[in-house]
Amino acid sequence: MSSKIDLVIFGARGDLSRRKLFPALYQLDKAELLDSSLRIAAVARQELDSTVFVEQIGEILKANLGDDWDDQVWARFRKRIDYIRIDFAEKKQFSSLKDWSNEKRTMIFYMATPPSMFGPICKHLNEAGCVDKNARIVLEKPIGHDLESSKEVNDTVGQYFTERSIYRIDHYLGKETVQNLLALRFANRMIHSQWDNSCIDHVQITAAETVGIEGRWSYYDKVGQLRDMVQNHLFQLLCMVAMEPPNKVEADEIRAEKVKLLRAMNPINQQNVDDQAVRGQYAAGWISGEPVAGYMEEEGSAADSSNTETFVALKVFVDNWRWAGVPFYLRTGKRMKEKVTQIVITYKDNPHAIFADDDAEANNRLVIRLQPNEGIQLEMVSKKQSMKERLSLEKRTLNLDFLDPQGDDRIADAYERLLLEVINGDQWLFVSRDEIEASWQWCDDLLEAWADKKVGTKPYSAGSWGPSKAEVLIENDGRSWYEV
Ligand code: BG6
Numbered sequence: 001m002s003s004k005i006d007l008v009i010f011g012a013r014g015d016l017s018r019r020k021l022f023p024a025l026y027q028l029d030k031a032e033l034l035d036s037s038l039r040i041a042a043v044a045r046q047e048l049d050s051t052v053f054v055e056q057i058g059e060i061l062k063a064n065l066g067d068d069w070d071d072q073v074w075a076r077f078r079k080r081i082d083y084i085r086i087d088f089a090e091k092k093q094f095s096s097l098k099d100w101s102n103e104k105r106t107m108i109f110y111m112a113t114p115p116s117m118f119g120p121i122c123k124h125l126n127e128a129g130c131v132d133k134n135a136r137i138v139l140e141k142p143i144g145h146d147l148e149s150s151k152e153v154n155d156t157v158g159q160y161f162t163e164r165s166i167y168r169i170d171h172y173l174g175k176e177t178v179q180n181l182l183a184l185r186f187a188n189r190m191i192h193s194q195w196d197n198s199c200i201d202h203v204q205i206t207a208a209e210t211v212g213i214e215g216r217w218s219y220y221d222k223v224g225q226l227r228d229m230v231q232n233h234l235f236q237l238l239c240m241v242a243m244e245p246p247n248k249v250e251a252d253e254i255r256a257e258k259v260k261l262l263r264a265m266n267p268i269n270q271q272n273v274d275d276q277a278v279r280g281q282y283a284a285g286w287i288s289g290e291p292v293a294g295y296m297e298e299e300g301s302a303a304d305s306s307n308t309e310t311f312v313a314l315k316v317f318v319d320n321w322r323w324a325g326v327p328f329y330l331r332t333g334k335r336m337k338e339k340v341t342q343i344v345i346t347y348k349d350n351p352h353a354i355f356a357d358d359d360a361e362a363n364n365r366l367v368i369r370l371q372p373n374e375g376i377q378l379e380m381v382s383k384k385q386s387m388k389e390r391l392s393l394e395k396r397t398l399n400l401d402f403l404d405p406q407g408d409d410r411i412a413d414a415y416e417r418l419l420l421e422v423i424n425g426d427q428w429l430f431v432s433r434d435e436i437e438a439s440w441q442w443c444d445d446l447l448e449a450w451a452d453k454k455v456g457t458k459p460y461s462a463g464s465w466g467p468s469k470a471e472v473l474i475e476n477d478g479r480s481w482y483e484v
Contacts, residue, residue: 003134004037004105005423008097010088010121011112012042012053016140020171021112022057023064024415029080030073033420040080041100045087053083068410088117094128101130108422110138119156126160138167138422141232145223146447147440154433163433167422172233173429174414176402177370181240181343182249184368184376191366192245194347196322201363203328204344204482205237208336208465210287213310217300224308229332231443235262236431237370238328241343242318251427255435262438266317273449275476278458278469280311282335285462292335292462309457310334313470314446315477329474331481335462341370344482355393362395367482374402374411 007025009017028034042053058078062069084100086093101107107130111118118139125131137157144150157166172178185192194200207229213220220228239258246253268276283294295301295310311333318328347364365379378398383391403411421429449455458467465471465481474481 004102005035005108006039006041006101006105007108007110007423008041008043009110009112010043010117012083013044013046013048014112016112017042018057018060019064020413020415021110021419023061024413024419026061026065026073026077027068027412027416028420029077030068030070034080034423038080038423039082039105041097042081042083043086043097044083045085047085048083050081050083054078054081057081088113088121088124091124091127094124094130097125098128098130103132106134106136106425107132108136108138110422111140113140115139115142115144115153118153122157122160131160134165135161136165136167136422136425137161138169140169142223142227143168143436144440145227147437147444150436150440154436158433164427166430166433167427168431168433168436169418170232170236170431171414171418172236172370173431174416174418175370175374176411176417177368177374178237178240179417179429180376180402181368185241186245197324197326199347200326201346201348202326202477202479203241204346205234205241205328205330205342206344206481207234207237207332207341208338209332209334210336210339212282212292212295212298212335212462215299217298218302221301221303221306221308225310225312225332225334226443226446230312230314230330231439232431234330234332235439235442237343238265238316238330239435241345242323242328244322249428251430254428255432259432259434259438261318261320262435262442264318264320264323265442266319267442267445268314268316268449269445270449270452273446273453273455276315276473277446277450277455278311278313278467278473279309279450279455280313280333280460280467280470281306281308281457282310282333282462283459285335285464287335287337287463294462295335307456311336311457311460311466311470313466313473315473327477329479329481331466331470333460333466337463337465339372342482343368343370346479346482355391365482376400376402 009021011017025034025040058074061074082100084096086096109125111121113121122137139157143153185195239261243257243261246257281295284297285292296306313329313331316328316330318326345366349363362381367377367379369375380396380398381393382396384394386392418429458469460467465483471481
């Protein structure tokens with residue numbers, strides 16, 4: 001059923017709205033994926049004339065879109081936007097939203113606000129009569145900082161919205177390559193039949209960033225990399241790599257498989273924490289020839305010392321039939337050598353070596369790159385083309401770039417896909433409450449083990465691949481991190 005949509009963005013003047021939401025909506029409009037009737041209410045607390053707000057958005061878009069800017073699209077897009085001033089704590093002011101809306105339309109409320117505002121906004125929306133059975137709400141992370149607090153957030157929002165109408169964003173699920181994992185795994189029999197512990201030696205998931213904490217010290221220092229990146233993004237990648245095939249590509253089916261996987265993850269606790277987890281914090285160093293400050297010297301740093309991790313490496317096992325015995329090595333950090341997000345599947349050795357050449361021993365590897373240069377590479381061994389040698393082998397790579405010359409000429413930003421799915425009312429790329437709780441449960445065990453054993457952070461130089469202990473974590477198993 002398609003109905004006319006009123007999209008309400010709370011926090012319309014914030015960073016997320018400017019950097020992601022408005023550009024994504026503009027691109028959707030440009031691609032003619034927005035119904036002509038769709039309207040946008042940009043809500044924030046500052047007193048501001050609507051025309052001025054729209055002009056400001058136009059300037060931001062124009063500055064950032066480069067060649068993607070199009071005067072005609074902008075002329076169409078700007079007409080959709082109305083700025084509405086509401087102080088989120090003021091119940092009475094929500095009546096202006098009710099006046100703006102139209103009862104026959106579906107309202108979507110996008111919470112680009114701190115989570116502490118979710119409760120008051122939901123309550124006031126409800127009291128103003130804006131929440132009906134068709135209304136949807138979109139929540140940005142963080143959803144809590146542990147299991148307990150995530151339940152509180154979900155309970156609060158759940159008083160006004162049913163699970164069917166709650167869209168919890170994990171922007172990694174909006175990335176083209178992440179969706180492509182479904183196609184790769186489940187549309188290719190060849191891949192699928194070899195996707196288990198009989199063929200796969202181990203899996204690596206790396207999400208390395210060159211940025212630091214980008215002026216967010218006081219927020220980040222309370223959170224750390226485990227909560228900021230692992231609990232959500234890395235675990236979602238792990239789910240997409242390791243879950244069982246869903247019966248259909250539909251929200252309930254996919255989400256049920258992800259929950260099963262998250263619940264099968266072997267905990268890291270006091271017994272195994274020293275061997276299976278590493279925490280790091282960046283010290284000063286160099287990135288791309290430029291000096292960069294250490295975490296404690298970052299702008300906003302308010303303490304003499306901090307035990308917050310900016311790097312995490314983990315060795316995780318999934319206790320089920322498919323994956324028993326296969327280690328999943330996960331690592332993520334700020335201020336690392338390169339910006340790269342990739343999944344590397346390393347296959348087992350051949351059961352018996354018949355070639356004299358060492359290269360024949362090389363394991364096949366599947367590298368799934370989320371960024372940069374989205375695509376898939378399959379490392380294989382083939383014969384060297386040469387008459388001089390009898391049968392010599394070499395490593396070759398099959399390349400599948402996602403920037404398909406036959407397809408769209410750009411890879412859409414994750415928020416474009418996610419906004420489109422919310423508008424279409426499809427939850428397949430959103431995270432369910434059960435998933436959030438299962439992943440917090442797992443992280444709580446690890447956080448407790450770190451706290452109980454007073455595990456400190458290991459320093460690493462900005463511009464490196466993390467603390468040396470992260471190398472040891474994998475080298476102890478006779479393996480090494482796959483470098484770009
Ligand atoms: C966000 C984190 O969710 O993801 C940031 O809060 C991080 O700290 C960002 O930098 C990384 O996203 P991407 O898409 O650049 O890998």
